[in-house]
Amino acid sequence: MTDREPAFRELARRYEAKTGIKVNFELYAPSDAYSQKVRAAAQGANLPDIFGILVKKRDFASFIKAGYVLDLTPYMDENGSLWRNKFFAKALAVDEFGEGNSYGVKTGIYGVPIDIVTIQMLYNKDLLKQLGYQRPPQTFAEFLDMGKKIKVAKLQGLVSGWVENWLIDCFANNFAFNIMGKDKVLATIRGEVPYTDPDWVKVLTLFKEMRDSGILAEAVVTMINKTAEQLFANEKAVFAFNGSWCVNVYKSMNPGLDYAAMLPPKASDKFPMTVWGGAGSSFMVNATSKNKDTAIRFLQWLTDTEQQAYLAEATNNLPANKESLPKIPEVLAGFSKAIDSSTHPNIWDVSEFPVVIESLDRGIQAIILGEKTPVEVAAEVQKIKERELARKDNRPR
Amino acid sequence: MKIRSALENYGFILPALSIFAVFYIIPFFFVLRLSFFDWDGIGRLSSATFVGLGNFKEILLQDPNWWQAMRNAGWITFIALTFQNILAFMLAVACDREIRMKNFYRLIFFIPPILSEIVVGMVWRFIINDVDGANIINRFLAQAGLAQFIHNWLADPKTALTTVAIVHSWKGFGWGFLIFLAGLQTIPREFYEAARVDGANAWQTFRKITVPLLMPVIILVAILTILGTMQAFVLILGLVGGELAGHTSVPVLRILDVMRDSSRFGYSCALGINLGVILVIISFIQYAFSNRARALTQDYEHIPSE
Numbered sequence: 001m002t003d004r005e006p007a008f009r010e011l012a013r014r015y016e017a018k019t020g021i022k023v024n025f026e027l028y029a030p031s032d033a034y035s036q037k038v039r040a041a042a043q044g045a046n047l048p049d050i051f052g053i054l055v056k057k058r059d060f061a062s063f064i065k066a067g068y069v070l071d072l073t074p075y076m077d078e079n080g081s082l083w084r085n086k087f088f089a090k091a092l093a094v095d096e097f098g099e100g101n102s103y104g105v106k107t108g109i110y111g112v113p114i115d116i117v118t119i120q121m122l123y124n125k126d127l128l129k130q131l132g133y134q135r136p137p138q139t140f141a142e143f144l145d146m147g148k149k150i151k152v153a154k155l156q157g158l159v160s161g162w163v164e165n166w167l168i169d170c171f172a173n174n175f176a177f178n179i180m181g182k183d184k185v186l187a188t189i190r191g192e193v194p195y196t197d198p199d200w201v202k203v204l205t206l207f208k209e210m211r212d213s214g215i216l217a218e219a220v221v222t223m224i225n226k227t228a229e230q231l232f233a234n235e236k237a238v239f240a241f242n243g244s245w246c247v248n249v250y251k252s253m254n255p256g257l258d259y260a261a262m263l264p265p266k267a268s269d270k271f272p273m274t275v276w277g278g279a280g281s282s283f284m285v286n287a288t289s290k291n292k293d294t295a296i297r298f299l300q301w302l303t304d305t306e307q308q309a310y311l312a313e314a315t316n317n318l319p320a321n322k323e324s325l326p327k328i329p330e331v332l333a334g335f336s337k338a339i340d341s342s343t344h345p346n347i348w349d350v351s352e353f354p355v356v357i358e359s360l361d362r363g364i365q366a367i368i369l370g371e372k373t374p375v376e377v378a379a380e381v382q383k384i385k386e387r388e389l390a391r392k393d394n395r396p397r
Numbered sequence: 398m399k400i401r402s403a404l405e406n407y408g409f410i411l412p413a414l415s416i417f418a419v420f421y422i423i424p425f426f427f428v429l430r431l432s433f434f435d436w437d438g439i440g441r442l443s444s445a446t447f448v449g450l451g452n453f454k455e456i457l458l459q460d461p462n463w464w465q466a467m468r469n470a471g472w473i474t475f476i477a478l479t480f481q482n483i484l485a486f487m488l489a490v491a492c493d494r495e496i497r498m499k500n501f502y503r504l505i506f507f508i509p510p511i512l513s514e515i516v517v518g519m520v521w522r523f524i525i526n527d528v529d530g531a532n533i534i535n536r537f538l539a540q541a542g543l544a545q546f547i548h549n550w551l552a553d554p555k556t557a558l559t560t561v562a563i564v565h566s567w568k569g570f571g572w573g574f575l576i577f578l579a580g581l582q583t584i585p586r587e588f589y590e591a592a593r594v595d596g597a598n599a600w601q602t603f604r605k606i607t608v609p610l611l612m613p614v615i616i617l618v619a620i621l622t623i624l625g626t627m628q629a630f631v632l633i634l635g636l637v638g639g640e641l642a643g644h645t646s647v648p649v650l651r652i653l654d655v656m657r658d659s660s661r662f663g664y665s666c667a668l669g670i671n672l673g674v675i676l677v678i679i680s681f682i683q684y685a686f687s688n689r690a691r692a693l694t695q696d697y698e699h700i701p702s703e
Contacts, residue, residue, distance in 0.1 A: 032657050039438050059660050062439035163638035165658065219526065219552030224638045354659035365642035369554050387459065 003248055007314035011307055015298060023298060042068050047286045049295040053111070054281075056354070057346040061103035063284075064110055070285040071108040075296050083300055084109070090339055091116050091320040093347040094278040102350050110284060112299045113320035115311065117280030118338040119170050119243040121265075125258045127155060127238045136260075140206065140267040147213035150238055156217035158210070159232055160241035161225025162368075165361035170276045171241055172364060174264050176203045177274035177343065189350045191389045195360070195382040196375075204374035206267055207367045215239075221365045233257055244335035245280065248316035261334035263341060277342025280317060353388040356381060425673075431666040438662035445663065452667035463668060465643050466651040467675075473562040473647070474626040481566035482618055485573030490607070492574075493581040503578070510571035518635015521564045525550050525636075551637055554644040561645055565632055569625065573618045580614030581607070612690040620683040624676055648672045 008025040016022050028034040031054045038054075041047045047068060053060050063069050076084035084092065095111030097103065123136045131153060137143035150157045162168050176185050180199035187193045188200065210216045217223065217237055225242070232240040233253035240246070241264075250257050263273045283302075285295045301307060308321035312328050318336050319325060325336060345351060363377030372380075432452055436445035456463055488506060492499045509517065524533045535547045550560045584607065592602045608615075630649035633639075640646035640654065648668070656665040 036657065042439060055660070059437060059439055062437050062660075066440040066444070068439075163641070219549055222552045222557075222637050222639075222641055354661070358654075358658060362640070362642050369642055369644075371554060371642070 003245075003252070004311070004315045004317070007311055010314070011302065011310065014307075015301060018301075021294060021298070042066065045288070047288070049286050049289040049291045050283050050299065051286065052281055053284055056351060057348075058103065058351050058354075060110070060346070061097070061101075061105045064097070064105050065103075067287055068284075069110045070287040070292060070296075071106065071110060072112065072285065072296070073108040075300075076109050083303070086303060086305075086321045086323065087113055088116060088320060088322050088339060090278050090342060090344075090347070094344055095282050095284075096347075098349065111282035112284075112303055113278075113280075113282050114303070115280040115315075115320050116278065116318040116336075116339060117243045117245060118261075118275055118277035118318070118335045118342050119167075119241070120261045120263060120275050120335060120338055121158075122232065122240045122242060122246070122259050122261050124232070124235060124238050125260060127235060131155075131238070136262045137265045140209075140265045143265040144209055144213040144215055146238070147210075147215035151214045156231055156237035157215040158220070158239040158241060159217040159223065159228040159237040160220065161223055161228050162220050162365070163222050163224055165358060167225065167241065168361045168364050169357055171264070172203055172207075172360065173345075174273060174275050175206055175267050176200070178264075178266055178271055179203055179268045181271040182274070182343065186348055186350060189348070189352045191385065195385060196378045201374050201378050202267075204364065204367060204377050207364050208374055211368050211370065216368065221368050229253065232259075243280070244318055244332065247329070247332050247335070251316060260331065261338070263338060272341060274341055274343050275338050276344050277339055278344040278347060280320075353385070353392075356385045356388060359384045428666045428669055431663050432670045433667075434663040435661070436663040437660040438656065439660070448663070452664045453671065455664070456667060456671050462643060462646065463648070463651055463671075466646040466648045469558055469645065470627050470629070470647045472558055473565055473629065474623055476559065476562035477566050477569060477622045477626045478619060480563070481570045482573050482615075482622060484566070485570040485618070486577050486615075488570075489574050489577035489581055490603075492578055503575075506574045507571045509568045512568070514568065514629075514631035515635045517564065517568050518632045521567075522551065522636050525560065552641075554641065557637060557641055557645050561633055561636055564636060565626065565629060568632060569622070572625075573622065576614060576618050576621075577611070580611050584610045613687060616683060616686050616690055620680065623679055623683075627672070627676060627679075 005025065005027050008027065012023040012025055026048070028037060034052070035054050038047070038051055041051070042063065053063055053069075060069075064071075091113035092109060095113060096109050097105040097107060099107045101107070121136075128134075128136065131146065131149050133146065137146060147157055160167050160171070162171075173185070176199075179202055180197075184193055184197075184199065188195065188197070194200075217228075217231065228237070228240060229242065229246060229249050230253065231237040232242070232246075233250045235254070235257070244261075250259070263275060266273050283299055285292055285299070289295060303321055305321055305323045308319040308324035311317065312319040312324055312332075316329065316332060318328065318332060318339075328336065360377075360381045363372060363381055366372040367374060367377055431442075431445075433447060433449055434442070434445040435448045435451075436442065488502070492502050492506075496502075523531055526532065534550065538544065538546050548556060550556050588606050588610075589602055592606055597605065627647075628649055630647050630653065633645050633647060633650060637645045640650060646654075649672075652665045652668045652672070655661050655668060
């Protein structure tokens with residue numbers, strides 16, 4: 001987010017020149033440090049007029065239920081839903097709580113998407129050609145086959161910040177959707193399908209196969225995403241798994257890098273490959289702020305076509321305003337194609353227990369490290385899932 | 398007059414006491430209170446669910462990750478108590494003697510402790526790692542004809558924790574060195590001269606004079622090492638980046654992860670209390686040891702220096 005500071009500062013300058021209202025942007029990184037800052041500000045009753053919430057939907061719901069976030073639905077629906085219609089539906093969905101949602105939040109839109117993110121695989125065009133491949137892998141088997149050649153060439157295969165659980169979670173979910181489909185994934189989250197189901201074991205086995213084939217970069221489970229970005233930008237790795245924000249990052253690290261985005265190679269023909277995507281950053285209006293109306297007017301201006309096009313151009317991020325999309329660079333267009341194949345946990349009507357996600361991610365790390373088998377990990381995750389379901393049933397309502 | 402004097406004295410300690418109360422005592426009671434709740438750290442505390450001792454029960458009976466983190470911290474502490482403190486002690490003994498450039502060594506040995514932990518972690522990661530680093534250790538091993546020992550030190554669960562422990566020891570030995578050196582300089586030189594006159598050799602002098610007289614300092618360093626190491630986590634973030642499937646997980650990192658990833662603030666407060674209780678128990682054991690050590694050295698204290 002901090003890489004966008006100059007662009008936001010410029011927009012604030014333009015807004016002040018236009019309206020006389022001074023807007024002060026404060027950007028923080030990394031995202032988890034920022035999340036803690038926002039929580040602390042909420043507890044200290046000093047949230048800014050506009051803020052972002054970079055957490056899971058469950059926590060977003062807690063912010064709303066605690067009365068910190070303004071319901072923007074009336075503003076979105078003014079003048080024949082003029083504001084609402086500017087956004088990609090998938091971008092808005094992340095900030096939306098539908099009717100009868102499992103979080104107990106009143107139906108409404110509680111955030112304004114600023115940009116869109118899709119998280120996909122990337123490949124280095126030059127390195128693939130050097131290895132003798134004319135196109136990126138279409139199937140998982142093809143992808144695994146590349147492992148040996150990559151090792152012989154003393155390159156790294158797939159790099160990603162897999163020391164961070166959420167990126168592993170994201171990668172595993174892509175294949176879960178591909179192997180068993182959305183309904184079965186959501187049924188698992190609801191507790192109707194166990195993690196010991198053969199389809200889940202198959203998802204976990206993919207990680208074992210990647211480890212065995214050598215397609216994964218060395219030490220990928222201790223890799224932070226910044227390191228993964230450096231390796232890919234410096235042409236030491238053939239593939240990366242990263243979000244569309246990387247376009248700006250790679251540009252700053254190696255402007256000449258020749259790469260493209262791709263969907264992860266399919267492991268099954270049963271269901272389409274689905275990647276995570278939707279609103280990248282969203283802004284929420286502080287429900288307790290005295291400047292609510294001013295804040296909303298600023299956000300309406302910020303998400304207008306001209307400002308969105310400027311942000312997309314200056315920061316190489318996909319705009320949330322669909323009218324600004326034609327003006328984006330080619331690589332970014334590759335990411336934008338995946339919007340239709342995207343989903344996100346924040347738009348599902350159920351969410352997995354954080355401890356279950358943690359045990360799944362740690363289990364996958366253990367598979368990559370060669371310590372546990374997919375069957376063992378599946379059994380461990382299911383055990384924790386059952387414990388959490390029992391705890392939920394026993395919790396006072 | 399007595400009351401006035403007492404009030405004056407209390408006035409002097411009031412600023413320190415206030416700071417201590419505001420930043421330690423009040424937060425402690427706040428954390429203790431939170432540990433009895435199921436709270437996500439977002440909603441108002443009045444909406445949190447009271448779970449009594451439920452969080453503590455979960456820690457004791459259902460949280461193997463926490464106890465794995467404790468074991469890991471125990472291993473790092475063991476390495477620090479042995480390797481780090483023995484190194485610090487030996488270097489302090491060496492610098493206590495009349496050697497050339499001893500002031501230079503004192504300065505050099507104290508550089509690692511004053512460096513930021515995250516910087517030390519990242520620098521060592523660069524030194525050790527072969528993928529995103531300079532791979533210096535492995536290159537050195539190859540040059541030295543020890544290619545069979547080339548290894549992915551930080552990514553292999555078998556070596557990651559010990560590598561962390563060794564870097565932690567490198568970072569921390571300077572404190573022990575400084576305290577040991579200060580302790581050694583308080584031992585009256587006459588004892589050594591008398592021992593020499595009586596024909597004691599260097600080993601006997603070390604065993605019968607240096608070690609017993611330094612025992613309270615040794616225990617102090619040991620306790621500071623335990624308390625400091627059990628709470629270490631920043632270095633691990635810099636070196637490994639995280640928990641490495643639990644292999645480099647330590648208590649504070651665990652508390653942070655539970656709070657950050659699972660939004661279980663009440664439970665992480667309970668983890669903090671659990672760690673605090675363990676450290677208090679260790680401190681009490683230290684107190685008992687200190688008393689014994691003091692008794693052991695009493696004979697020496699009664700020896701007239703003239």
